[in-house]
Amino acid sequence: MTVRFFHTSDWHLGQFFYNHSRQYEHEQFLAWLIKQIQQKQPHALLIAGDIFDVINPASAAxxxxxQFLADAHDIAPNMQTLMIAGNHDSGYRIEQVEPLLEKYNAKTVGVIHKNAEGQIDLDRLLVPIYDEHKKIVAWCLTLPFLRPAEITGFNEQTASSQNAIAYLHQQLITEAKKRTTDDQALILMSHAHMQGGETSDSERPIIIGNEEALSTALFDDAIDYVALGHLHKPQKVGQEHIRYSGSPIPLSFSEINYKHQIVEVTIDPTQTDESRLQFEAAAIPRSVQLHKIKGELNDVFTQLTALPHGEIDNIDHREYVDIEYHTAVPPQPNLRQQFEDALPKGRYRLVRISRQYLASEKSGDENTQISLEPPTPAKLFQQIWEKQGYSNDDQVLKDFLCLVQEAEKTLENEHEA
Structure with a gap:
């Protein structure tokens, strides 16, 4: 029996981009997605984590x-929506609304639970996908972002995070293969950083301590398709059937050239040739453009004045501009105003300015770039660490990121309590 589903991830609802709300851009994406669902009527919609941008999302997000789940259920009542928590999400929070989700044929898996025997509750992680006749056409193995505290300590095989991750995959896949019949597909959905994946500068680091990016060797050959979340660039990892769908909108200027998409996947388990698995990428229209302007000051002003004209009344619909200018001397005090004046009126939001000093006799051969963007905890720590005279040490940074994540987890648990 053929199963057809949409693979999406990393919506980051509620994100603020340099203090500007992305609500309009998300509204446009969700309206477009509703049209795709209405036209294609898939069996399932998979959202592979980072549904929200923060663990305590605003009510608007x-x-x-x-509202999207309600609208999707109205136009595709047989479609199931399956969601997992990403590292930006609170797994406990998104699981709290299960009674509401059931009304819209939706299910979320936020954390790894124990069963009555004190072992990993595999039943919660194995979700059947049904057709319009309520017949199971596939099983979805759902793996939210795996926090060490949730997956270690079950038994001797889960003493460390790496062993626990391998054990969890092995146990889950083994149980799924027991339940699956020859006419049913196996789909694995996971929020993780896989080896070989190409990153952008907007993904929060999740490789901490002594942990490394995960290997695709965790996935058994019996898995028909692996739907990944976390990396924002659409890409395959190693094999055609192991894919990141990517984010629906650019979440940083480094993602300007990403071809944002959802992946429509069709699996026919009765076939053994290449017709068994087919997928097609549907390009997501970009509702608000981003512009990265770089160069010496004269070049920057030339590029700014050459941008398209035509006012956009609503400020939330205006296009974003990032300027990186190169100079050998300190900037003039009113430089930002000069940039603003050079931009065509009423169309753009100048959200970021950074400067890169050109090499000079005094500065040496190396360029020094100064960014006005607020530093992340990791960058701030590195700056302080280096100012104290210590050398750049990857292990120290990993340990610091581990402490940051533990602090976030503690705050999350306190909030849930």
């Missing part, structure tokens, strides 16, 4: 999600 939550409303966007639940």
């Amino acid at each position: 939550q409303k966007q999600l639940y």
Whole structure:
């Protein structure tokens, strides 16, 4: 029996981009997605984590999600929506609304639970996908972002994070193969950083301590398709059937050239040739453009004045501009105003300015770049560490990121309590 589903991830609902709300851009994406669902009527919609941008999302972001689920259920009542928590999400929070989700034929897996025997509750992680006749056409193995505290300590095989991750995959896939019949597909959905994946500068680091990016060797050959979340660039990892769908909108200027998409996947388990698995990428229209302007000051002004004209009344619909200018001397005090004046009126939002000093006799051969963007905890730590005279040490940075994640987890648990 053929199963057809959409693979999406990393919506980051509620994101603020240099203090500007992305609500309009998300509204446009979700409206477009509703049209795709209405036309294609898939069996399932998979959202592979980072549904929200922060663990405590604003009410407007939550409303966007639940309104979308209601609208999707109205136009495709047989479609199931399956969601997992990413590293930006609170797994406990998104699981709290299960009674509401059931009304819209939706299910979320936020954390790894124990069963009555004190072992990993595999039943919660194995979700059947049904056709319009309520017959199981596939099983989805759902793996949210795996936090060490949730997956270690079950038994001797889960003493460390790496062993626990391998054990969890092995146990889950083994159980799934027991339940699957020859006419049913196996789909694995996971939020993780896989070896070989290409990153952007907007993904929060999740490789901490002594942990490394995960290997695709974790995935058994019996898995028909692996739907990944976390990396924002659409890409395959090693094999055609192991894919990141990517984010629906650019979440940083480094993602300007990403071809944002959802992946429509069709699996026919009765076939043994290449017709068994087919997928097609559907390009997501970009509702607000991003512009990266670089060069010496004269070049920057030339590029700014050459940008398209035509006012956009609503500020939330205006295009974003990032300027990196190169100079050998300190900037003039009113430089930002000069940039603003050079931009065509009423169309753009100048959200970021950075400068890169050109090499000079005093500065040596190396360029020094100064960014006005607020530093991340990792960057701030590195700056302080280096100012104290210590050398750049990857292990120290990993340990610091581990402490940051533990602090975030503690705050999350306190909030849930």
